[in-house]
Amino acid sequence: MNGYGVTQNYQQALKWETSAAQKGDAAGQFNLGLLYLHGQGTKADKQEALKWLQLSAGQGFESAKTLLTELQ
Numbered sequence: 001m002n003g004y005g006v007t008q009n010y011q012q013a014l015k016w017e018t019s020a021a022q023k024g025d026a027a028g029q030f031n032l033g034l035l036y037l038h039g040q041g042t043k044a045d046k047q048e049a050l051k052w053l054q055l056s057a058g059q060g061f062e063s064a065k066t067l068l069t070e071l072q
Helices: 010-022 026-038 046-058 062-071
Strands: none
Touching: 010 026, 026 046, 026 062, 046 062
């Protein structure tokens, strides 16, 4: 997603973050929410972003909790 050690590629990030998110990984859910929120690798979709951020926050992921508070 951030391109550390490789070329940054949001389409590949979307693929891998979706896989992690669907398996219940809180960090993957957060990152997928960010991709949808900013329209990176996909069309921006605030509802989809909020869905994944809320799932992540529900698992106690602090970054997701903070971002959801900021978005309100």
